[in-house]
Amino acid sequence: MVVKVYGPDFASPKRVIVCLIEKEIEFETVPVDLLKGEHKQPEFLKLQPFGTVPVVQDGDYTLFESRAIIRYYAEKYKSQGTDLLGKTIEERGLVENWLEVEAQSYNPPIFALTLQILFSPKLGFPRDENLIEESEEKLAKVLDIYEERLSKSKYLAGDCFSLADLSHLPFTQYLVGPMGKEYMIKSRKHVSAWWDDISSRPSWQKVLQLYSAPV
Numbered sequence: 284m285v286v287k288v289y290g291p292d293f294a295s296p297k298r299v300i301v302c303l304i305e306k307e308i309e310f311e312t313v314p315v316d317l318l319k320g321e322h323k324q325p326e327f328l329k330l331q332p333f334g335t336v337p338v339v340q341d342g343d344y345t346l347f348e349s350r351a352i353i354r355y356y357a358e359k360y361k362s363q364g365t366d367l368l369g370k371t372i373e374e375r376g377l378v379e380n381w382l383e384v385e386a387q388s389y390n391p392p393i394f395a396l397t398l399q400i401l402f403s404p405k406l407g408f409p410r411d412e413n414l415i416e417e418s419e420e421k422l423a424k425v426l427d428i429y430e431e432r433l434s435k436s437k438y439l440a441g442d443c444f445s446l447a448d449l450s451h452l453p454f455t456q457y458l459v460g461p462m463g464k465e466y467m468i469k470s471r472k473h474v475s476a477w478w479d480d481i482s483s484r485p486s487w488q489k490v491l492q493l494y495s496a497p498v
Contacts, residue, residue, distance in 0.1 A: 286356075290315040290322070290336030291494045294397070294453035295349040299337050300494070301449055302353040304486040306364035318405055318497060350386055353446055367446045374441060381439040381447035384425075392421040393454045400462050405497075419464070426467060426474055433473035437480075448481045452490075456482065461496070 286303060290296040291312035303310045315321050315336050322334045331338045331347045338347045346352050357367040369375040395418040403410050432439060440447040455478065459465040469475045481487070 284342040286310040287313055287340040289313045289327075289330070289338040289340075290317070292497050293317060293336055294457065294496075295335075296337035297453040297490050297494060298349040298450055299339060299352045299356075301452055301486050301490050302356055302367065302446070304489055305367060305449065305484075306356055306360045308356060308360060308364070312494070316497075350382060350446075350450060353450065354382075357446055365444065367444070367449065369440065369443070369445060374443075377440040378445045378447050381445075382450055384439075385447065385450045388425050389422070389451065390454065392418040392425070393458060396422065396462060396464070397454060397457050401457060419467070423467065426471055429477075430471040430474050433477050438477065444481065444484070448477070452481060452487050456491070457496070 286308060288296055288299055288303070288310055289312075291300060291314070293315075296312075300310070300312070315327065317336065321327060322331070322336060327338075328334055330340070330345055333347075335347070337349055337352065338345065339352050346355060353367075361368060367378075369378050395414060399410050399415050399418070429439070436442055438444055438448050455468070459468055459478070459482075468478045
């Protein structure tokens with residue numbers, strides 16, 4: 284059964300798609316235009332009651348929340364494609380550790396920057412310059428911690444690429460691209476090397492080739 288991924292043009296669904304490519308899982312995509320409010324329509328809310336993307340349908344199995352989805356497929360197809368979870372329970376612990384850091388510490392400020400800088404004109408609300416400055420300061424502090432961590436290991440959870448790294452790809456692409464804040468990455472030697480590595484993976488390059496961004 285082919286996995287259906289809803290909302291491929293947006294950042295969080297791309298987190299799922301790059302995982303599926305790494306795991307060599309066949310999938311198809313279903314467009315959802317958030318800017319037109321399609322995620323708030325009754326049919327979509329039957330799949331995702333909170334009205335956000337991504338959602339995946341795998342036969343009669345439906346799952347939402349991107350990090351839950353990538354954990355699920357990395358585990359279900361652990362012996363297929365790239366091992367994204369680690370080979371031991373200790374390695375898995377570090378992957379989960381840094382995946383949580385991405386969700387709880389990295390994502391909030393970078394998401395706020397994305398919303399304020401890229402989407403405010405399309406969604407019709409004014410940019411909050413104070414929030415932009417505050418979010419950039421918060422993100423810089425997280426990146427300083429990453430710089431220290433990545434001075435000791437090639438990837439966040441150790442010496443192998445994992446979900447912890449993969450999860451950073453979509454929103455960091457906004458940061459270094461249309462947001463024009465590449466200096467936040469490039470000014471940190473080890474973070475810069477890490478980003479160059481993970482963003483050049485064939486899986487991510489394929490995602491960028493196949494699915495345009497809505498900004």
